[in-house]
Amino acid sequence: MSHGSGSRRTIGVEGLSRVEGEGSLRVVVHDGTVTDVALEIFEPPRYFEALLVGRHFTEAPDITARICGICPVAYQMSACAAMEDACGVTVDERVASLRRLLYCGEWIQSHALHVYLLHAPDFLGCADAVELAERDRGAVERGLDLKRIGNLIMATVGGRAIHPVNVRVGGFYRAPAPDAVAALAEPLRRARDAALATVAWVSGFDIPDVPGTYRFVALRDDGRYPIERGRPCSSEGLDVSPAEFGDLAVEEQVARSTALHARLGGRDPYLTGPLARYALNSATLPPIAAQAAAEAGLGPVCSNPFQSIVVRSVELVFACDEALALVEAYAPPDPPAVDVVPRRGAGTGVTEAPRGLLLHRYEIDEDGTILQARIMPPTSQNQLTIEADLRRVVQDGLDLGDDDLQWRCEQAVRNHDPCISCAAHFLDVSVLTA
Amino acid sequence: MAEPRPSLAVWKFASCDGCQLTLLDCEDELLTLAAAVQIAHFTEMSRATVAGPYDLSLVEGSISTPADADRIVAIRANSRRLVTIGACATAGGIQGLRNFAASGTYAETVYAHPEYLASLDTSTPISAHVEVDYELHGCPVDRRQLLEVIAASLAGRAPVVPGHSVCQECKGRGTVCLLVAGATPCLGPVTRSGCGALCPAVGRGCFGCFGPADTANTASLATQLRRQGMAPIEMARLFATFNAGAPAFRDEVSAQGGAVQVAFGRTPRSRNHEAPR
DSSP states (O other): OEEEETTEEEEEESSOOSSBSOEEEEEEEETTEEEEEEEEEOOOOOOHHHHTTTSBGGGHHHHHHTTOSSSHHHHHHHHHHHHHHHTTOOOOHHHHHHHHHHHHHHHHHHHHIIIIIIIHHHHTTOSBHHHHHHHOHHHHHHHHHHHHHHHHHHHHHHSSSSSOSSEETTEESSOOOHHHHHTTHHHHHHHHHHHHHHHHHHHTSOOOOOOOOOOBEEEEBTTBOOSSOOEEEETTSOBOOHHHHHHHEEEEEOSSSSSEEEEETTTBOOBOSHHHHHHHHGGGSOHHHHHHHHHTTOOSOOOOGGGHHHHHHHHHHHHHHHHHHHHHTOOOOSSSBOOOOOOSEEEEEEEEETTEEEEEEEEEOTTSBEEEEEEEOHHHHHHHHHHHHHHHHHHHTTTSOHHHHHHHHHHHHHTTOOBHHHHTTSOOOOOOOO | OOOOOOEEEEEEOBSOSHHHHHHHTOTTTHHHHHHHSEEEEOTTTBSOOOOSOEEEEEEESBBOSHHHHHHHHHHHHTEEEEEEESHHHHHOOGGGGGGGSOTTHHHHHHOSOGGGOOOOSOOBOGGGTSOOSEEEOBTTBOHHHHHHHHHHHHHTSOOOOOOOBHHHHHHHHTOOOHHHHSOOOOOGGGBBOOSOSHHHHTTOOOOOTTOBOTTOOHHHHHHHHHHTTOOHHHHHHHHSSTTTTSHHHHHHHHTTTHHHIIIIISOOOOOOOOOOO
């Protein structure tokens, strides 16, 4: 819904679509200047940080997976990393590689969902992927095939695509059989080709050029593109341990807003996710992904949020290529999990969810009982930056008619693939009033 | 002239999105389904929305705010058939653990300013608020079962979804019984089938994603687990996950007495919300 009257113009979307979860947005323009921007969340709070208290530390991966059906592996991986940190345990490289393979499956599934079903329709003027399929069925089928192959990896390694059952603190319940993993190679070769075709497809879209100035935050992992581990780093030279990052990222609840906002050092908004990962790690991409990025016209850093669909597609190429390499090198971890004995203490885990950095921090008792939990999902970290993007996009697009400007705003939110279900475990539901 | 296609609406309440994602995970059937029905309201998938009434509404999530308690009534009134999908919608979900805790303690743990919240002290299934035509279980729901329920609902017949336990699926795939052979705690004997007995196949006891089976004898299983040395707090945790609000599981949690208060009832230490520095 949108309407203008005199010098005051309000752009509002009451039920934001093609995002994970339920939210809305509202932008107010006074005399040609954007005066108010709010990405509002009406997803009910679910209180995960409270319900985890009193649970056993081994339960955190399965319980926190239920924060998000789109990226359950991210929750499982950050929870495992935090608990292993608390207990002073390091998993062996075979377990780490299998986790990385599982996580690649989630990146492929989630990125294919976002690129093809949620985001591409914006660039092509379609309400949804069904309408898009009427025009270009081949493209949608390619996207669905990518998504299917991502899910296949998750089912093969994790036992199930949504809320995998095979993950435990310390590793896995059972290592998948070598022939089952080897059978992923052929679909992954097909997926890698489909991902390359995806980069070519999206880089041909008519992409608005509304660059921003971002403080990027992403993991760095010893010269590898980061997924399941690494050190939090920023485009301004920050390079800290996961625990130090947890102290630096301060979240505040403010009455005007519907979300906790994370700021570095309590001051500075920042952005996590594909643009940030790419900006801090593009030099570590394997040749096939680096070449795809170059052919799509991307430099080492991309600051136009509307090009995030291109970056996400480059990450699809990377994830398919990386998964294929992991499949070809697969040796079952034996045992599939290391013993993790609880001790009194605290631990922090950070991993790269498809839509950005996900931090878990737990305090546990000597018997493994969780005493305190903190979960900081990507969307709460990106909230302030998404609002800043909206402000810029509206200012830049004042010549557009209301309907077009409203759509442009929706697209600007979807640029960052916000997961409102994730964020809502601590978001409030108060209604914003004018 | 072709008959108008039946209209399908998908609604979300307190949940993780995983059950409606299951619909998008029907990669082989999605475009066929979209041709067979009019997808009239499905915000995760489309920015287009068509006013009701709807022939079939699929509802994900539990009721946990006053606004949602009103919204589900309006959706029911606008839906010819209403089917709930998943553990949140059928049993209150993992967020239903607040039902075991003292009033208000959860909000105070997570929020610096609980006074900004408009949240209920309980998380309850859809059936506690409106009449439901069919409940599909699972955390998440199974893709094949979801397609069966949609097809059956649109055809006006009863869905063919078995109500027996996970044990039958384990036997079907030839998995050795963990409970008997390995003394591994397993909820398989009392949990509804549908997942394909995934956990025992990886050497892990069932943890009850699909909630209680039709004729679940939880008391008998609890006796067996106690005999194998399971402590009351472990028993409370085992039964109190995604389907803790389902009566057969809830009763077994409550039967653990004081352990329940230890696990879910105490006031946790407050989360570290700091003012800007």
